[in-house]
Amino acid sequence: MNQLLSPIFRTVVALVTLSAAALSANAQGIAGDVKAGETKAAMCIGCHGIVGYQNSFPEIHKVPKISGQSDKYIIAALTAYKKGDRRHPTMRGIAASLSEQDMADLAAYYASHADATLPETAQAGNAAVTALVEKGACLSCHGANFSKPLDPSYPKLAGQHADYLYVALKAYTVEGNQYVGRSNGVMGGIAKQFSHNEMRELAKYLSTLDSELKVVPQPRFR
Template sequence: MLSTIVRTLVAAATFSVALAAQAQGVTGDVQAGHKKAEMCIGCHGIPGYQNSFPEIHKVPKISGQTDKYIVAALNAYKKGDRKHPTMRGIAGSLSEQDMADLGAYYASQADKTAPETPRTANTAAAALIEKGACASCHGANFSKPIDPSYPKIGGQHADYLFVALKSYTVEGNAMIGRSNGIMAGIAKQYTPAEMREIAKYLSTVEGELKVVPQSRFR
């Protein structure tokens, strides 16, 4: 039943995203994005770099994500749908063209393809992932989302995935939380321990995401 509801909501959300993308009609430029990414590499270009807000966790791998996901995430921070003071400050300074350029740059760093079938999950993780119908949005290998504005999550840092998943359960907090009806409904099914189990497994899946090491200064 839940899987059917999720698929229905996903179809509606995908249609809305497609219309928004058509309305924007902005094309990203990789070289322009490379220059604009100077504001990003201090966190996302340092292997193992950790964020201390809202708790200590590694910053997400974004090299290899789709351009549309990068744009969608930045817009969510800009609008306040994703609450994170630093990211909102950065996203708030970006134009649609800036976001498109950054998306094109990080998407251009994809240099591998995830296996069609990930390694078998342990029984507990498999049951939890099935319960949330995670593959319905993120793909059977968690690197082929049904819509490019959704994230690839295979191989992402476990501690980041946990913090991100937990953030969808937060309500009424001006500083922490993410507003997404689909993800909120899914995340609220799980206990923190179950979220950690899911995150731990997904981090071990061979994916397409990576950190491209760069100096803090170019």
């Protein structure tokens, strides 16, 4: 591993420990209900329940696959939008309307869609991609197959839309914009190491991997 990444890696380990403790405490207080989440997901299916649906802000890209993500990650992401650590206007507005119970129910519903049997390690990319994965120390947080993160509040990346991953990576490098960007010290430090072309190559590779992530097609109205 690149020695320059050692401080980042140590920070990651420390944050994982704190995050796991916080999540454990939260899990003891609020349990998600899949059936309740299915009903509450009516607000989500207009984007996340349509195969190939695209978002036009801050640039055109497919909305992320959230079916199959872990419940802890979905809660962490929604909480970040609600707090303003993630600054997408639409998602901030939606998250602001959700209680902790709503988040837990939605997270339980979308996590229940994970049913794939995955390899223990991801298929190798080319030499350039392998170097990018090592440069970002990606496996240390997201798992050897990019679907078993070290901490369940981290996202599964394997099989996610490439254009979404590219936009997400760029968001971690944005500062001082009230509508675009994500505040995360670890990911900010990692993302800023990459050029936009490198982000595209890394995102393209991750999108080709075997995955639990999917879009569960649903009508806009039901």
